[in-house]
Amino acid sequence: QDVVARLGGDEFAVLLTEAAGVEVAEAVADRILVELGKPMWVAGRELFPSASIGIALWLPRYRLGEFNVQGNSRFPTEILAGMFTTQRRSVLGLPFGTSREREAGEVFDQPALTKVASDIEQLYRNEGYLFAQVIPSVERVPAPAGGEPRVNVTLAVSEQQPFYIRNITFRGNSTTHENVIRDRLWILPGDVYNEQRVLQSYQSIGGLGFFEVPMPLPDIRPDPQTGHVDITFNVKEKQTGSVNFGTVFGGGAYGDRRSRFAGFLGYQQPNLFGQGKQANLRAEYGYGRSTL
Secondary structure, three states: OOEEEEEEOOEEEEEOOOOOOHHHHHHHHHHHHHHHOOOEEEOOEEEOOOOOOOOOOOOOOOEEEEEEEEOOOOOOHHHHHHHHHEEEEOHHHOOOOEEEEOOOOOEOOHHHHHHHHHHHHHHHHOOOOOOOEEEEEEEEEOOOOOOOOEEEEEEEEEOOOOOEEEEEEEEOOOOOOHHHHHOOOOOOOOOEOOHHHHHHHHHHHHOOOOEOOOOOOOEEEEEOOOOEEEEEEEOOEOOOOEEEEEEEEEOOOOOOOOOEEEEEEEEEEEEEOOOOEEEEEEEEEEOOEEEO
16 A cells, blocks of 8 residues: 655655554665665666655644643633634635634644743733743543544643832933833833733834834833832934935026026924924025025
């Protein structure tokens, strides 16, 4: 029942359907190399072919058995478990389609489990649980006679305590006033720490256009003794004003010996006096006219 197929050019594949292990595959590969290495005569010339062989071993698929969540109190078990058991089915793998549940007996998806553990930790951090940890545990269950092995999965949640924002400070704003930056915040002192809103604040401050980007990441200093966290946003001012000008020089009317010269000078400042106000100044000049 073994299969030999040509993949293209001088590449071939051999599928061993009854190989009991890697030792069997290695033995077959050695025999193939011996046979291919025998000299042969082609058009009156003796040739010595050679080949290289790689081996890929198919391991038994594990099926999903039991799925449990332990140690959670902030979020119901149904919500946390649903983040893994609920999956999206769509045509061609596109991110749309109908939802369905992972059920016992389906092929176990280790990358999906790792991602869900990270997503749950992010969920807790957005509710102030800075040190929350989610540790997935996978227990392999031997395969029954004639069946495939299974795994029982447990998500162990360690919530710790929630943190509240105590102070929000800024470092490096030598020109821009602090109130201009605070207007861009999505968080306030006294709020429950929310990592998503800290990120939104970081992006919003960078969007002002007054500081060099990318900005350094915020300094986040939790105090486990009090349950508070201090946040410092680090910025570096950049040059924001710009000057532009243009000139035109041309002759006058026929017989008029006076030449004509005109132009403009402009200045733009989006952060006037560090207050986040925009100012535009333009002066025009020329023969017989001048404006400001």
